[in-house]
Amino acid sequence: MASLGVHVKRHKVTIVGSGNWGSTISKVIAENTRAYPQLFEEEVQMWVFEEQVTIPKTSRHFDAGSELCITPQPLSLIINRLHENVKYLPGITLPSNVVANPSLPDAVKDSTILIFNLPHQFINRICESLHGKILPYARGISCIKGIEVDESGVTLLSEQIGRKLGIYCGALSGANIASEIAQGKWCETTIAYDPPLMDSRHPTPIGTPHGGSPSASTINLVDPSGEPRKRSARLTPLPADYPPLNHENVRHLFHRPYFHVQMTSDVAGVSLGGALKNIIALAAGWVDGLGWGDNAKSAVMRIGILEMVKFGKTFFGDTVHTSTFTEESCGVADVVTSCMGGRNFRCAKMSIERCMSIDEVERLELNGQKLQGTSTAVEVNLLLRGRGMENDFPLFTAVHNILQGNVKPEQIPELIEPKDS
Ligand SMILES: NC(=O)C1=CN([C@@H]2O[C@H](COP(=O)(O)OP(=O)(O)OC[C@H]3O[C@@H](n4cnc5c(N)ncnc54)[C@H](O)[C@@H]3O)[C@@H](O)[C@H]2O)C=CC1
Numbered sequence: 001m002a003s004l005g006v007h008v009k010r011h012k013v014t015i016v017g018s019g020n021w022g023s024t025i026s027k028v029i030a031e032n033t034r035a036y037p038q039l040f041e042e043e044v045q046m047w048v049f050e051e052q053v054t055i056p057k058t059s060r061h062f063d064a065g066s067e068l069c070i071t072p073q074p075l076s077l078i079i080n081r082l083h084e085n086v087k088y089l090p091g092i093t094l095p096s097n098v099v100a101n102p103s104l105p106d107a108v109k110d111s112t113i114l115i116f117n118l119p120h121q122f123i124n125r126i127c128e129s130l131h132g133k134i135l136p137y138a139r140g141i142s143c144i145k146g147i148e149v150d151e152s153g154v155t156l157l158s159e160q161i162g163r164k165l166g167i168y169c170g171a172l173s174g175a176n177i178a179s180e181i182a183q184g185k186w187c188e189t190t191i192a193y194d195p196p197l198m199d200s201r202h203p204t205p206i207g208t209p210h211g212g213s214p215s216a217s218t219i220n221l222v223d224p225s226g227e228p229r230k231r232s233a234r235l236t237p238l239p240a241d242y243p244p245l246n247h248e249n250v251r252h253l254f255h256r257p258y259f260h261v262q263m264t265s266d267v268a269g270v271s272l273g274g275a276l277k278n279i280i281a282l283a284a285g286w287v288d289g290l291g292w293g294d295n296a297k298s299a300v301m302r303i304g305i306l307e308m309v310k311f312g313k314t315f316f317g318d319t320v321h322t323s324t325f326t327e328e329s330c331g332v333a334d335v336v337t338s339c340m341g342g343r344n345f346r347c348a349k350m351s352i353e354r355c356m357s358i359d360e361v362e363r364l365e366l367n368g369q370k371l372q373g374t375s376t377a378v379e380v381n382l383l384l385r386g387r388g389m390e391n392d393f394p395l396f397t398a399v400h401n402i403l404q405g406n407v408k409p410e411q412i413p414e415l416i417e418p419k420d421s
């Protein structure tokens with residue numbers, strides 16, 4: 001319990017995002033900022049992408065005479081009045097110390113811990129808006145499941161956030177269907193946090209209010225060519241008057257009796273598990289929609305897990321530990337839960353049952369929530385095609401080709417059958 005010692009300052013926490021998972025994580029975090037007043041400020045800011053919302057008739061808050069139910073109101077106002085995100089996490093009471101804030105600069109002001117939790121397609125724009133608005137010594141944790149691919153190669157989102165904002169950013173991922181966790185049903189998660197050593201030990205004298213001048217620290221980065229390496233980056237030290245942000249204190253921020261946290265340093269493994277399982281879940285949804293049964297679904301899951309491990313080794317080399325995929329919640333366990341009840345699985349299944357495109361099902365069924373598997377399949381294919389490696393990842397390639405309408409889900413068995421070389 002050494003890290004609970006007396007420090008002059010406490011960490012202020014902001015959740016960047018307020019969707020289904022963003023709102024659930026705000027509940028988890030706000031319970032813990034209350035539980036650890038020595039470490040964290042009680043109030044938790046939650047940035048809300050503002051939209052006008054009317055309380056649905058099915059809501060426990062619906063009251064035909066109330067102005068909130070007659071005319072659309074800003075979502076942030078509804079959350080702060082009712083302590084419920086009626087659109088993205090209906091039926092769940094958020095702790096009163098969660099404060100919804102539609103202003104991004106205001107929500108992150110003076111925060112030392114930034115939790116990024118929004119659909120991955122929005123993160124680049126958010127980082128651009130945050131530039132120059134955050135404390136130079138802030139630390140991040142990305143709960144986002146996705147990757148970024150461009151002409152230079154593949155980048156983890158945690159790494160992307162870290163680079164764009166000039167901060168260290170770890171990753172959280174696991175077998176974590178948000179609605180179950182919001183109801184307090186037990187599960188596990190994995191947090192990868194491999195911060196600069198100075199965060200736990202404060203080895204440098206800290207002078208100015210902003211923690212002095214940046215000092216060199218080593219962080220894990222991935223070479224776009226696939227060669228893993230450690231690279232030196234300039235990071236501003238966390239001032240010594242804050243509690244250290246080591247594994248123990250990061251765990252205090254997330255761990256709950258119903259949300260069990262395992263800490264690791266394998267940021268790449270944790271991030272890739274969360275991103276790639278969404279592609280596998282689409283395939284599982286299609287075979288289930290075809291009525292092919294559990295054996296077929298297991299086959300898709302088995303091959304998907306092998307491709308996940310191979311992808312990690314191919315593009316991230318030794319920075320990824322295979323054991324992260326096999327032993328941690330962010331690996332096989334997330335594949336299993338996502339292929340049983342995740343949104344990617346459910347929408348893919350419905351697309352077969354209703355003979356609709358998956359984009360149409362997403363629009364009709366998810367009430368503004370976003371699938372991540374469809375865009376991740378495109379990103380992964382961009383990378384594989386660019387390197388002539390589509391045949392080395394037949395399931396990922398088949399999912400992409402089905403989404404493009406080039407082949408049909410019924411062809412999955414022949415498409416993923418090993419080819420004689
Ligand atoms: N929902 C779940 O069960 C889990 C989700 N995740 C991951 O967490 C991440 C966030 O997912 P959710 O919170 O579920 O989001 P969601 O699917 O509920 O997405 C909707 C959110 O996107 C926001 N949004 C819409 N347009 C926007 C824009 N232009 N700019 C910024 N924000 C905009 C909406 O306001 C809303 O907050 C994803 O990467 C997802 O894969 C991870 C574990 C569980």
Ligand SMILES: O=C(CO)COP(=O)(O)O
Nearest residue numbers: 174175176177342343344
């Ligand atoms: O990541 C998830 C469960 O761990 C949720 O997956 P979906 O986005 O497919 O719902």
